[in-house]
Amino acid sequence: MKRTIYDVAKEMNLSPGTISKILHGNGNVSQATRERVLKYVKEIGFVADSSARILKAKKSFVLGIVFSDIAHFGLEHPFFSSVLQHFKNYVERYGYEIVFIVNRIGELELSYLKWCKVKKVDGVLIVTGNINKPNIIELVNSDIPAVSVDMVMDNLVTVISDDGMGIEQGVDYAINKGLKRLAAVSGPLTSRAYIERLEAFKWTLGKHGMPFQENYFSEAESYGFNGGYNATKKILENSEAAPEFVFAFSDELAIGVIKCLEDNGLRVPLDVSVIGFDDNYFAKHLTPALSTIYQDKQAIGEAAAKKLLDIIEGKKEEIVKVEKIPVSLIIRESTI
Amino acid sequence: MKRTIYDVAKEMNLSPGTISKILHGNGNVSQATRERVLKYVKEIGFVADSSARILKAKKSFVLGIVFSDIAHFGLEHPFFSSVLQHFKNYVERYGYEIVFIVNRIGELELSYLKWCKVKKVDGVLIVTGNINKPNIIELVNSDIPAVSVDMVMDNLVTVISDDGMGIEQGVDYAINKGLKRLAAVSGPLTSRAYIERLEAFKWTLGKHGMPFQENYFSEAESYGFNGGYNATKKILENSEAAPEFVFAFSDELAIGVIKCLEDNGLRVPLDVSVIGFDDNYFAKHLTPALSTIYQDKQAIGEAAAKKLLDIIEGKKEEIVKVEKIPVSLIIRESTI
DNA sequence: TTGTATGCGTTATCAT
DNA sequence: ATGATAACGCATACAA
Numbered sequence: 001m002k003r004t005i006y007d008v009a010k011e012m013n014l015s016p017g018t019i020s021k022i023l024h025g026n027g028n029v030s031q032a033t034r035e036r037v038l039k040y041v042k043e044i045g046f047v048a049d050s051s052a053r054i055l056k057a058k059k060s061f062v063l064g065i066v067f068s069d070i071a072h073f074g075l076e077h078p079f080f081s082s083v084l085q086h087f088k089n090y091v092e093r094y095g096y097e098i099v100f101i102v103n104r105i106g107e108l109e110l111s112y113l114k115w116c117k118v119k120k121v122d123g124v125l126i127v128t129g130n131i132n133k134p135n136i137i138e139l140v141n142s143d144i145p146a147v148s149v150d151m152v153m154d155n156l157v158t159v160i161s162d163d164g165m166g167i168e169q170g171v172d173y174a175i176n177k178g179l180k181r182l183a184a185v186s187g188p189l190t191s192r193a194y195i196e197r198l199e200a201f202k203w204t205l206g207k208h209g210m211p212f213q214e215n216y217f218s219e220a221e222s223y224g225f226n227g228g229y230n231a232t233k234k235i236l237e238n239s240e241a242a243p244e245f246v247f248a249f250s251d252e253l254a255i256g257v258i259k260c261l262e263d264n265g266l267r268v269p270l271d272v273s274v275i276g277f278d279d280n281y282f283a284k285h286l287t288p289a290l291s292t293i294y295q296d297k298q299a300i301g302e303a304a305a306k307k308l309l310d311i312i313e314g315k316k317e318e319i320v321k322v323e324k325i326p327v328s329l330i331i332r333e334s335t336i
Numbered sequence: 337m338k339r340t341i342y343d344v345a346k347e348m349n350l351s352p353g354t355i356s357k358i359l360h361g362n363g364n365v366s367q368a369t370r371e372r373v374l375k376y377v378k379e380i381g382f383v384a385d386s387s388a389r390i391l392k393a394k395k396s397f398v399l400g401i402v403f404s405d406i407a408h409f410g411l412e413h414p415f416f417s418s419v420l421q422h423f424k425n426y427v428e429r430y431g432y433e434i435v436f437i438v439n440r441i442g443e444l445e446l447s448y449l450k451w452c453k454v455k456k457v458d459g460v461l462i463v464t465g466n467i468n469k470p471n472i473i474e475l476v477n478s479d480i481p482a483v484s485v486d487m488v489m490d491n492l493v494t495v496i497s498d499d500g501m502g503i504e505q506g507v508d509y510a511i512n513k514g515l516k517r518l519a520a521v522s523g524p525l526t527s528r529a530y531i532e533r534l535e536a537f538k539w540t541l542g543k544h545g546m547p548f549q550e551n552y553f554s555e556a557e558s559y560g561f562n563g564g565y566n567a568t569k570k571i572l573e574n575s576e577a578a579p580e581f582v583f584a585f586s587d588e589l590a591i592g593v594i595k596c597l598e599d600n601g602l603r604v605p606l607d608v609s610v611i612g613f614d615d616n617y618f619a620k621h622l623t624p625a626l627s628t629i630y631q632d633k634q635a636i637g638e639a640a641a642k643k644l645l646d647i648i649e650g651k652k653e654e655i656v657k658v659e660k661i662p663v664s665l666i667i668r669e670s671t672i
Numbered sequence: 673t674t675g676t677a678t679g680c681g682t683t684a685t686c687a688t
Numbered sequence: 689a690t691g692a693t694a695a696c697g698c699a700t701a702c703a704a
Contacts, residue, residue: 002453004681015691020683024442027684030689047446047454051396052681054387055696061442062435075411075421076617085411088436095442099398099435100424106360106397106431110383117338118383225621255621281412285561285591287623340697351675356699363700366673388697391680 003046012040023048024057054120063091063308064101064121066112066136067128078251078280079297080127083149086301087125094309096122103135112139123308126151145311147304151192152322157311159304162324163193166293167200167247168207169329170275174245175208177336179273183216183243185231185253187223194219197249197277215239220253228256236264244272245335251276251283254290258334273335288333299325339382348376359384360393390456399427399644400437400457402448402472404464414587414616415633416463419485422637423461430645432458439471448475459644462487481647483640487528488658493647495640498660499529502629503536503583504543505665506611510581511544513672515609519552519579521567521589523559530555533585533613551575556589564592572600580608581671587612587619590626594670609671624669635661 005019012019014033021027022037054060065084067074075081088098101115101124112135116124123145126136140146140156148158174182184201187194202212215238220227228248236242246261248254254276258268266272268288276283276292283290307319341359345352350369357363358373390396401420403410411417424434437451437460448471452460459481462472476482476492484494510518520537523530538548551574556563564584572578582597584590590612594604602608604624612619612628619626643655 005683006681016681017683017685017692018690020681021690025683028689033689045446045450047441047444047450049391049456049681050441050454051387051390051456052696053683055385055391055698056681056683058696060387075417075424076414078412081411081417088411092438092440095440097435097438099433102428102433104428104431105383105386108383110381114381114383118386120385120387255618259621282591282618282621285595285618285622341699342697352698353676353700354674357674359698361699364673369673385697388680389699391682392697392699394680 003044005048008037008041008044008046012037020048024053058120060120060122061096062119062121063096063098064112064116064119064124065098066101066124066126066139079278079295080149082297083301083304084125084127086298087149087305088301090302090305091309096309098125111135113142113144116142116144123147123312125149125304125308126156145308147308147311149300149304156321157307157319158322159300159307160193160322160324161295161300161327163196163327164200164203165324166277166295166327166329167197168204169327170247170293171201171204171208173329173331173335174247174273174275175210177273179245179336181216181239181241181243182210182245182247183235184218184247184249185228185235185257186217186219186249187227187253188221189219194249201247213239216243220256223250224252225256225259228253229260230256232257232260233264236260242266242272246272246274248274248276251278251280251290251292254283254292254334255286258286258288258290269334269336275329275335279330284332286334291332291335292330294328294330296325296327339380341384344373344377344380344382348373356384360389394456396456396458397432398455398457399432399434400448400452400455400460401434402437402460402462402464402475415614415631416485418633419637419640420461420463422634423485423641424637426638426641427645432645434461447471449478449480452478452480459483459648461485461640461644462492481644483644483647485636485640492657493643493655494658495636495643496529496658496660497631497636497663499532499663500536500539501660502613502631502663502665503533504540505663506583506629507537507540507544509665509667509671510583510609510611511546513609515581515672517552517575517577517579518546518581518583519571520554520583520585521564521571521593522553522555522585523563523589524557525555530585537583549575552579556592559586560588561592561595564589565596566592568593568596569600572596578602578608582608582610584610584612587614587616587626587628590619590628590670591622594622594624594626605670605672611665611671615666620668622670627668627671628666630664630666632661632663 005016009016009019021029022034126148148156152158186198189195205212218231218234220231246257248257276290279292279294283292341352341355345355357365358370462484484492488494522534541548554567554570556567582593584593604610612626615628615630619628
């Protein structure tokens with residue numbers, strides 16, 4: 001039942017080589033037979049076997065995705081899964097498919113790089129900040145094309161949100177509204193994004209001639225609701241006067257921040273304004289609807305995809321190392 | 337740099353065949369050389385090339401995922417992405433990896449089945465209800481192992497939530513609370529889940545000797561917030577007395593339902609109780625915190641994974657066709 | 673127990 | 689422009 005190019009060749013009184021050229025190669029074939037074969041092939045629905053092609057051609061048209069090693073932190077992450085979705089949509093338009101890199105084959109454990117070699121993936125997207133470092137370093141320094149949507153490293157092309165711009169917009173807004181005691185709640189500072197946001201927070205304060213006060217800052221011990229809640233509690237405990245504004249460095253944190261504020265009798269936004277970061281799809285449905293920094297996941301995913309395909313296709317020179325995608329401030333109800 | 341089993345064989349004064357047997361085959365090799373080779377192979381980090389193996393062995397250890405054709409509806413879906421995450425975690429423990437099925441290779445469009453054949457995937461997970469029908473039917477009726485987490489069809493093994501149980505629990509709760517005018521808002525009835533939930537809703541009403549009233553039911557024209565909002569508006573318009581209870585057949589719908597209710601001066605839960613379905617990770621953070629039916633995404637993903645691997649490994653007989661995973665009612669603040 | 677030879681289905685080189 | 693032929697790297701039936 002299953003045909004090979006040999007069968008097709010026989011059926012068309014041609015040689016396998018000619019069929020192959022027509023299907024994928026760049027060889028010289030007359031226009032007439034090319035069309036004839038293409039038509040027939042379409043008719044019978046023939047497609048050349050993938051593994052044989054990959055074996056011979058050393059190109060797979062598959063892109064590896066490295067996600068966090070932490071189980072359950074991956075596809076469910078609102079930001080990264082959205083970026084990945086857009087990445088996927090883009091590359092599929094160019095005939096690429098995506099597969100998740102795992103660090104083993106059967107019983108055998110292997111490094112990301114090894115896996116990529118064995119699978120002959122054409123490139124990788126590194127989606128995540130929380131990673132097995134040596135594994136990643138080895139991969140990034142190898143010859144296989146790589147793009148990241150979170151980390152920045154030498155030799156690594158990266159597409160990320162313009163975190164500095166987002167923080168500056170938020171802080172500017174607060175200050176323009178006359179808010180004085182500005183606090184910030186960050187996720188764990190092991191992640192690049194949070195580090196940059198914190199730096200931008202300090203910088204923007206400085207721009208306005210305001211000092212950064214340690215007691216109005218707290219680094220959450222985890223990413224989500226609880227992290228935000230506990231970090232806020234700490235700020236409240238450490239300062240005589242409650243903040244008038246809290247910049248939560250993610251929307252998830254913001255939920256915890258707001259809850260903690262309210263549990264302590266502070267009204268949002270009447271007593272304290274809060275701004276999140278990301279604009280998750282549920283941010284607008286919270287009560288109060290969350291003011292936040294919108295991250296353009298589509299632009300990030302697509303820019304990363306474009307860059308990766310460019311590198312794969314050899315246009316390495318024209319590519320800027322780290323591209324920052326603009327963000328924008330969305331004011332809803334959690335700010336005055 | 338890159339070694340083949342030939343290289344390894346030479347380096348160990350053995351034949352390629354022996355190396356191959358040791359690595360994956362079931363051939364007879366002495367314990368001594370087996371250990372020796374295994375040790376060496378581990379030392380140099382040798383892994384046999386994947387495409388050659390697949391070509392020869394006709395088994396790939398990759399599982400295809402068919403997601404909806406609708407762009408942007410996929411990885412971002414809270415329910416399905418969670419199920420997929422757990423599925424992925426499970427199969428990876430058994431040496432399988434997952435790849436998204438696309439309906440083309442390069443320029444060439446092909447059916448799901450064709451794609452699976454060409455890629456030699458060992459099995460597929462069908463995650464979705466909104467699908468290209470003929471494509472799916474062809475796939476399901478083929479000889480390639482398939483499991484679904486949404487659709488039910490002849491010849492298809494399926495793992496889903498016990499929708500009937502969930503609806504019954506919710507309705508029972510409302511009736512026990514003395515609520516009388518029970519309404520329901522469903523997503524588009526093109527989806528199995530919504531159809532079953534509606535049937536269960538009618539059935540449970542019947543169980544309590546209550547009639548199903550058309551004016552207290554509305555089928556949303558879309559899945560999300562807007563769908564829920566507009567459907568609720570319709571119910572309000574079509575009935576003299578507002579419902580005392582609305583069963584939203586998904587959490588996303590529930591958000592729209594609640595908003596619409598409130599926009600019409602109805603307080604939740606004082607005037608009307610609302611129950612959602614799924615227990616998305618943000619359900620608990622809404623205001624009021626959403627009462628809902630918890631779906632066990634982990635159990636679903638893992639059961640689907642286990643079944644698929646069982647089928648692949650030939651244990652076809654012992655497998656029940658459709659497995660329903662228990663759900664549970666979670667009462668929070670949106671119900672009295 | 674180990675080695676040899678052939679085939680898996682392509683692609684690519686070199687003739688024709 | 690087309691055809692023959694040799695890899696690609698592994699698995700396996702068979703021989704030793």
